[in-house]
Amino acid sequence: EVQLLESGGGLVQPGGSLRLSCAASGFTFSNYAMTWVRQAPGKGLEWVSAISGRGDSTSYADSVKGRFTISRDNSKNTLSLQMNSLRAEDTAVYYCASHMTSVTTPFDYWGQGTLVTVSS
């Protein structure tokens, strides 16, 4: 059974940093691209960042480019999102999701999400 479990969310002050993790199990992690999607309270979904299966290709939404860094450790089946220079508008539930195969394919498995709150 595919499982994705996010962790690392919490309350952080504006300008601060946070690192999210996503532990994957139940599939051959390195064979699949991974993505982060976020959802602000009461709002819609927003794609944040994606990484290829080998980790050699990454992409970011304009809203987080230069502030967030996606990475993966295929030896530990773990996806990460390093978030720096956080702003109030980054407050959201962050989901990790696996692509069906490559980064051009949709997201077929999702974690339960982890809440990030940016506030003073």
Add this chain to the structure above:
Amino acid sequence: QSALTQPPSASGSPGQSVTISCTGTSSDVGGYNYVSWYQQHPGKAPKLMIYEVSKRPSGVPDRFSGSKSGNTASLTVSGLQAEDEADYYCSSYAGSNNFYVFGTGTKVTVL
């Protein structure tokens, strides 16, 4: 990258059909056959319902169907059931620079 446009709400009685539209541009919906639809119940993670415009993942009832014409994609839910009441989001691949864009979301109510 602007969000794809969906109607805020749609509704139907049990057994009826409801269709949700998703309007983008030639840079996303119209440019690729990579439109997906996700269902999200309150407090839950989204679930993939349709991919590549009209394909259903294993386990998704055939009451759910998708189509596309030009820059507008559509999701139809036939034979509405109480458990279909949820938020629905479309999504499209938008190229190597912007990658993915989601729709604004539609709340489906089963009357």
